[in-house]
Every structure is written in structure tokens, then in C-alpha cells.
Amino acid sequence: xxxxxxxxxxxxxxxxxxxxxxxxxxxxxxxxxxxxxxxxxxxxxxxxxxxxxxxxxxxxxxxxxxxxxxxxxxxxxxxxxxxxxxxxxxxxxxxxxxxxxxxxxxxxxxxxxxxxxxxxxxxxxxxxxxxxxxxxxxxxxxxxxxxxxxxxxxxxxxxxxxxxxxxxx
Numbered sequence: 001x002x003x004x005x006x007x008x009x010x011x012x013x014x015x016x017x018x019x020x021x022x023x024x025x026x027x028x029x030x031x032x033x034x035x036x037x038x039x040x041x042x043x044x045x046x047x048x049x050x051x052x053x054x055x056x057x058x059x060x061x062x063x064x065x066x067x068x069x070x071x072x073x074x075x076x077x078x079x080x081x082x083x084x085x086x087x088x089x090x091x092x093x094x095x096x097x098x099x100x101x102x103x104x105x106x107x108x109x110x111x112x113x114x115x116x117x118x119x120x121x122x123x124x125x126x127x128x129x130x131x132x133x134x135x136x137x138x139x140x141x142x143x144x145x146x147x148x149x150x151x152x153x154x155x156x157x158x159x160x161x162x163x164x165x166x167x168x169x
Contacts, residue, residue, distance in 0.1 A: 002073040004102045005085045007092065014067055020088045020099060021045075021072075027095055037091050044084050052081065 006017035018026075024041055027033050033041060074081050089099040 001076040001103060003076050003082065004071070004073045005089065005099060006102060007097050007099055014071060016071060019072060020085060020092065023092055023097055023099075024088055027092070027097075032095060033091070037094065040087065041091060044087055047084060048081075 005020045007020065007023045009018045009023065010016065011018045011022060024033075028038065028041065074085070076082075092099055
């Protein structure tokens, strides 16, 4: 399972939702970070430069006219890195920038919770051995509880609680 932290704004180069590093860089460029926020951002940035390995390869999209950009994802087991992302989200939140974490299917925690509730409801009302639930993004596909996704969200929420309940939502 992989996790990506994003804001609502679209990145001008990739056309995808902007990551937290770019969003904070924009605030830094605008000169709106308070001195303690700038210090915290600099420390987090330096920590990532020291603790995030540079990828050995770069996979380009097979789509025609794909842009030559990289988008960063974290393994859900990278709890220290994820904790640092929550610290960045806290700085962004102080400036009214909403953040969220996405899994590698593009779902937020709320999306996954909604799908889990649909699954529970369909299981409760079904007397059949075969269960088919209707999900908004995949009508008619069999309902399967994704425990890997649930476990990933639990780890992210635990990291958030360790920071005092602040950070990405």
C-alpha cells in the first residue's frame, strides 16, 4: 500500500493535485511563512534530504503526451516519513490549506470508510453465499473488504495521534 499527501490545488507541470512540498514551497515563495514555520519547514526539508533515498529508476507513463514529472508516494510502513508529512500538513493548515492522504487507488480515508459501510450493509442484508455490493466507482463488482487498506489507514491515524491529532485529514 502506498500513500500520497496532497492539497486541492493542481500542479502546473503534472496536472495532478499538488504535493505538500510544492504547496509549502509556494507559501515560502510568497513570503507568508512565519519565522517558526520557516524554521520547521527547513528542518523537515533537510530531514527528507538526509532520510529519503533517491529512486534508482524512473518509470514514465505509457500514455501519449505524458509529462516527464515524478510524483512521490510513501509506503504505508514508512511511519517516520509519514509523521514528517503530518508536520508539513500542520504548517499548511495554519495558512488555510486543506490537505488529505490518498491511497494508491486514489481513495481518501473517508472514501474507504464509506465503502466499508456499504460492504457491512450488503453483508448484513444478504443471505446468499455470493455477495455483490454496488459501489459508486465499480457497480456490480464483488464486495471485498480490503484489510490492507484498513491497516494502512490505521497506521496513518496512529502517526497523526502521536503528533497530537494535527495534520492531514
